[in-house]
Amino acid sequence: MRAAVLGLAMAIAMVGQAASAADNTLTAAEKAAGWRLLFDGRSLEGWRGFKTPEPDAGWTVTDGMLGPDPKTSRDIMTKETFGDFELAFDWKVGPKGNSGVMFRVTEAGTQTYQSGPEYQIVDNARGEPVVEQAGALYGLYAPTTDATRPVGEFNHSRLVLRGGKGEHWLNGVKVAEYDLDSDAFRAKVAATKFRAWPQFAAAKSGHIAIQNHGDPVFFRNIKIRPLD
Template sequence: MKALLLGLALAAGALGAAAQENTLTAAEKAAGWKLLFDGRTTDGWRGFKAPAPDPGWAVKDGTLGPDPKSSKDIITKETFGDFELAFDWKIAPKGNSGVMFRVVEEGDQTIFSGPEYQVLDNSRGEPPLERAGALYGLYAPSRDVTKPVGEFNRSRIVLRGGKGEHWLNGVKVVEYDLNSPEFKAKVAATKFKAWPQFARSPTGHIALQNHGDAVAYRNIKIRPLN
């Protein structure tokens, strides 16, 4: 009987822990956090230059992900300036994806305007500037702190006054200043120089990318810092 009661208690605890995904604690609500994904619907999101996400974006087991073969990027309906963004992600083996910010609907793709937090299985062997946690193509992560493929990673972007930080699994891996001469020089030396709107807007949408690989996102939440 004791063993049965212990098993029931553990099961209840596991269910309770699962129920906490895609929710806000009382402390988070008091601090100004808001959910961008409720774990059940795509409310709050739409397509890039489209009124709704394409049908490939689906909610499964409390996660949000694209159809790798057909989906286009999606963006938040709201725009944000300075913010703290938190999200969990897991990627398919050798997979690639990303989260963009301050996206505006100029050009044909979200990356034409929005700097990207790289989401990646680092075993793909990409160069440092394109590894998980990087500001894609511009600033490499200081080290690899990703979880094994199949496990969720916890990421955070903090952007205030143009100064950005990328965190991965509790470690700050990237720092930059969007307004600095260094940042502008890096942009001028890359493909981003072809897109005059890149990293220029003081506000914009958050975007989730489909790069042709299976990826799952959960616990997507934001705290405006304006």
């Protein structure tokens, strides 16, 4: 009898784990907490191009993963704009691969990164400077540790933004934090290429954008919880 009860409990647990592990879906708890899917695992619904109403044709969905044609695609971004939010997503790159997720992106300038700060995505074996390693606020705040999984495996990232205060999480580890409204942030910007673009990190809301850096990269489980 005890063995049967234990077996039933294990079966229930396995069913629960399977339900929570389904890619590109929301659990009942996530829905109750205000989470929304930005990627449904089947289509590009809800996405557009930078300064174009439709996403570049090079972006496709394969086996529940979103990714660009590295040779032809331009950046993709959400049709909606967001101010304060918690964003979660899974990503993987090929060897020496590079990409990024920008936030509060506007259509000022000629590139998404000229207005939107970037959560850096990269294979750290590429050998980039520490402020350009995975989990960094690209070019400005280095990750406190290398929390990446082996290249080719999916990593789980979270970006939390309230007011000007941001946190970057990578595989359950908080790897960066900053305040976009602080003197320290402005000083860092003034010492980098971003000083050339007055629109950089200036908007209080904007699009979420995914970068095509010319390398294979795949995304899934892209979801957001507005905190406004």
